[in-house]
Amino acid sequence: MSVQEQLPDVRQHPKSVEPLGLAEVERLRADFPILAERVNGHPLSYLDSAATSQRPLHVLDAEREFLLQANAAVHRGAHTLAAEATEQFEAARATVARFVGAQVNELVWTSNATEALNLVAYGISNASLGRGGAAAAPFRIGPGDEIVVTEMEHHANLVPWQELAARTGATLRAIGLADDGTLRMDDAVEMIGERTRLVCVTAASNVLGTINPVEEIVALAAAVSAIVVLDACQSVPHRATDFAALGVDFAAFSGHKMLGPTGIGALYGRAELLAALPPFLTGGSMITTVTLQEAEYLPPPQRFEAGTQRVSQAIALAAAVRYLDSVGVERIHEWERSLGQRLVVGLEGIAGVRVLGPQSGIDRAGLVAFEVDGVHSHDVGQFLDDRGIAVRVGHHCAQPLHRRYRITSSTRASLYLYNTPDEVDAFLDSVHDVRAFFGADR
C-alpha cells in the first residue's frame, strides 16, 4: 500500500522534451483547483508564489492517503503502521535528496528554511562553546573571525548570523549591491579572506530577482577554507539543483515554496560536515544512550531531528518533488524565464514604475519587485487585489535591501509553473491604472 506506487502523477504528465507551452500549463492548472477561485468578482491571478506556492491535488492526496492508511510515529514502535510510516518517511527523504543532488544522509528535515539556517548557526555556536569535541573544533569561531553575508539577504539568512556573531564575538560583514541589483563581486573578492569562516548567501534574491554567481563565491570561499551556507529557497523550486556539484557546504530550502506543505523544509549538509556538527535541538529520537548526566547522539541526519517528526508533510513534499520532476524543473525554469521577461518588459513600459533589480534582457528569477511613483505598495496591492490579482507588498522580509535602494517597501509579482501570459497581461493592465486612481499622475 505504498503511497508512492499509487500516485499517478508521473503517468499523468509524461515528461516531455518540448518546451513547456500554454496548452500544457492549462492542463497543469487543473491540478490546482484553487487557481479556479474567483476573488472580488474576478478570476484569481495568483502572482505570489515566492511567498508561498499553491499545491496540486497530487500533494494533497499523498498526504491524505498516508494519513488514511499508514499514519504512525517514525523510528519508534514496532507495529505494522510504524514500520510502514518509517519506510515512507525515509523514502520521501531519498526522493527529495535525489532532487537536490544530495546523499540520503545529507538531507535533514526541518520545519522550514529558517529553522535549517538556525540549525547551522546554533550548531556552530555550540561547537564554539566546546560541544562536539575535537571533531567539531574546525567549526569554532570567535573574536577576529568574520562571517560574510550580502546586503540582499532575506532576514532568515541574516538575523541568525547576526545572533551568531553576537554570541561568539565574530564580526559580521556584508557584500554590497550594485545599482543594477547584482552583488558587488569586487566587494566579495576584497571581503572574503583569511579571517572569513562563513559565507552565507542566497542563490537568488526574492526581491531583486538577481541570480547570484554561487560558483564564484564558492571558489572564493574555498580558497580560504570558509564554509558556504546557501539560502536555496528561491532556486530549488525553480531550476535544476545539484548541491554536491555546486560545492556548497550547507543549503536550506522550504517545502511550501515548491508545491509542498508548510511546516516542512530541509537542510543539506556535506556528509563530513554534518557528521562533525554538534546538534541544535536535542531530546528524543536523536540519541543512542541517555543517562541522567549525559547522552550520546545518533549519526546524521537523525542527530538533527529531535522530537516527533513531520511525517505526512515530508511525504507530501516528496509528492511535490515527483510532480515537479514529472513536468521537468528545467522546463518550468524556461517557462518562468519567458513569463518573467514579459513582466519586466511590461513594467518598464509603464510611466512612473521603477523595477528593482536587473533590467529586461538580463537573466533573472521569475519575479519582479517594483515601486510606483507616488503610490505606496500597500495601496498598489489593494488596487490589484480588487481585480483578483494576488501580489506581495511590504519589505518582503528584506529590509536592508530596501534601505539600500532608499525605499521602505515595494510590490512584488512572482511566477510559477501555473501562471499564464494572460495573467501577466491582466496584471500589467492593472498596474497601468494605479497612478490615475490614486491621483499620482497629476
Next chain:
Amino acid sequence: MSSELESLYREVILDHSRRPHGRGLVDGGAAESRQVNPMCGDELTVRLHPDATCTRIASVSWTGHGCAISQASASLLHDVMLDLEPNEVAARIAAFREMIRSRGQSAGDEELLGDAVSLAGVSRYVARIKCASLAWVAVEDALQRFEP
C-alpha cells in the same frame, strides 16, 4: 473600479493623503511616540503639544511615511485632536478603535471623530486596520507620558 474599493479610498481619504494636515513635527511638545508597522516597515512619529496651562493637548504634530490610509488617518487625527483634555483624547482613541475593529458594522461616532469616520470602510479590510490605527496607537502611547 469596484464600489468596494471606492468605499475604502473615499475622496476625503485620498485628499488627506495627498495634502496631509499637521505633517511635520513642531518644536517642543510634551510627549512623543514612534510606531512601526512591522508588515511594511512604515514609521510614524507623533508629538503632543500642550496648551499654555499645560493641562490640555492643544494639537498633535506628526511625521512619517506610509500608505494612503496611514497618512490620511494621521491627517484626520490631527484635525480631531485640537484643544482637548487628556481624557477627551482617550475617548476619541477609544471611539476610533471601536469603529476600526467593527468589521464594517460601525459607521463611527461623528461627534467624536469628525471626518475621521470616513475611515470606517477600512474596518472591512483586516490587513489594513494596522495602517489606519498607526497614528492613533502612537497618540495613545504618547498620552501615557503626557503629564499635566
